[in-house]
Amino acid sequence: xxxxxxxxxxxxxxxxxxxxxxxxxxxxxxxxxxxxxxxxxxxxxxxxxxxxxxxxxxxxxxxxxxxxxxxxxxxxxxxxxxxxxxxxxxxxxxxxxxxxxxxxxxxxxxxxxxxxxxxxxxxxxxxxxxxxxxxxxxxxxxxxxxxxxxxxxxxxxxxxxxxxxxxxxxxxxxxxxxxxxxxxxxxxxxxxxxxxxxxxxxxxxxxxxxxxxxxxxxxxxxxxxxxxxxxxxxxxxxxxxxxxxxxxxxxxxxxxxxxxxxxxxxxxxxxxxxxxxxxxxxxx
Numbered sequence: 622x623x624x625x626x627x628x629x630x631x632x633x634x635x636x637x638x639x640x641x642x643x644x645x646x647x648x649x650x651x652x653x654x655x656x657x658x659x660x661x662x663x664x665x666x667x668x669x670x671x672x673x674x675x676x677x678x679x680x681x682x683x684x685x686x687x688x689x690x691x692x693x694x695x696x697x698x699x700x701x702x703x704x705x706x707x708x709x710x711x712x713x714x715x716x717x718x719x720x721x722x723x724x725x726x727x728x729x730x731x732x733x734x735x736x737x738x739x740x741x742x743x744x745x746x747x748x749x750x751x752x753x754x755x756x757x758x759x760x761x762x763x764x765x766x767x768x769x770x771x772x773x774x775x776x777x778x779x780x781x782x783x784x785x786x787x788x789x790x791x792x793x794x795x796x797x798x799x800x801x802x803x804x805x806x807x808x809x810x811x812x813x814x815x816x817x818x819x820x821x822x823x824x825x826x827x828x829x830x831x832x833x834x835x836x837x838x839x840x841x842x843x844x845x846x847x848x849x850x851x852x853x854x855x856x857x858x859x860x861x862x863x864x865x866x867x868x869x870x871x872x873x874x875x876x877x878x879x880x881x882x883x884x885x886x887x888x889x890x891x892x893x894x895x896x897x898x899x900x901x902x903x904x905x
Contacts, residue, residue, distance in 0.1 A: 637845040640870040645709070647841050651884075652702045653770075658891055659695035661814050663688040665895070668807050669902045696781055703774050727757040727858060732768070736761035755853035762824055773813050780806040811899065818892030826889060834889075839881030840873035 642650075666679035666688050682688050714723035724731050740761045745751035759767075780802040783790045787799060826834050830851075837843050848856045859865045 636872070638842040638870045638872050639845065639848055639865065640841060640868045641837055641843045642841040644841070647838060649702050649706055650838050652698060654888055656695040656699040656702070657817065658888060660692055660699065660810075661895060662891070663692040663695070664807075664810055665814075665898070668811070669898075672902050674898055675902075693785060696778070696785075700774070700778060703770070703778075727759075727855065730759055730764055730767050732761070732764050736764060756851065757854040757858070758852060766821055766824075769813070769816065773809070777806060777809045777813060780809070814895060815899070818896050822889055822892055826885065834882055834885050836873065836878055836881040836885070839885060840877040842870050842873050 662678065663682060666675040666682075667685060669675040670679075670685075679685050679688050682691060710723065714720050718728065723729060725733065735757075739754050739756060742751060742754035743761075746753045783794070783799060783802045784806060791799075825831065825838075837847075843852075856865075859868070
């Protein structure tokens with residue numbers, strides 16, 4: 622009897638993928654990531670100018686004046702991206718999601734009582750005192766990361782603008798406020814760098830179930846098994862509402878995967894090196 626051949630498509634079933642982030646989300650995240658790293662590597666040399674590594678880094682970037690120029694360009698782009706995101710959220714709240722849907726519910730980034738419960742259950746799971754909690758579209762730590770950007774833009778960005786345009790702000794502010802702005806800008810920036818390059822990178826890429834790289838923010842697509850396991854409440858809600866078919870997407874292209882691996886991997890490496898140099902400089 623002749624052996625029957627099995628079509629390749631039938632022999633290796635394809636995983637289903639669902640759209641999690643659209644092109645605008647991914648573009649904004651990419652710009653935010655690039656400009657944040659740009660501000661970091663150009664902002665550290667002035668803070669640690671008494672260390673040889675900072676001086677060498679500044680020379681590679683065109684001296685301290687070159688660092689200042691790149692820093693301001695990256696900051697300007699970051700402010701535009703942030704403002705664009707705020708405008709987009711407002712427009713979608715009015716035309717698409719509704720004010721209530723934007724401020725409350727499973728699709729909202731606003732912290733809610735359920736997030737406190739999820740955090741408590743997560744800690745219990747960490748210490749082996751309870752089952753692993755299930756999450757909806759956004760987890761409590763993702764919301765924390767999201768709102769940290771708002772805090773950073775107003776505190777770091779606001780103080781940075783004061784230092785960038787001192788003549789303008791000195792028309793309405795006393796001189797001593799610029800000394801405070803200098804301290805606040807540097808210290809809050811270090812706090813943001815430390816958080817992003819440790820906690821955020823770990824949650825996003827380095828925890829065991831994601832290592833070595835979570836590609837969803839680069840491809841915009843999440844495989845079905847991850848949606849079921851990590852966003853169980855969202856998956857169950859979509860099944861109940863019949864909304865899965867509407868967000869079903871094609872598998873990510875190899876180009877998108879390579880982009881995520883190389884760009885995301887480069888960011889993780891640069892972030893890790895940055896933390897090493899900061900710790901080294903603080904200790905020594």
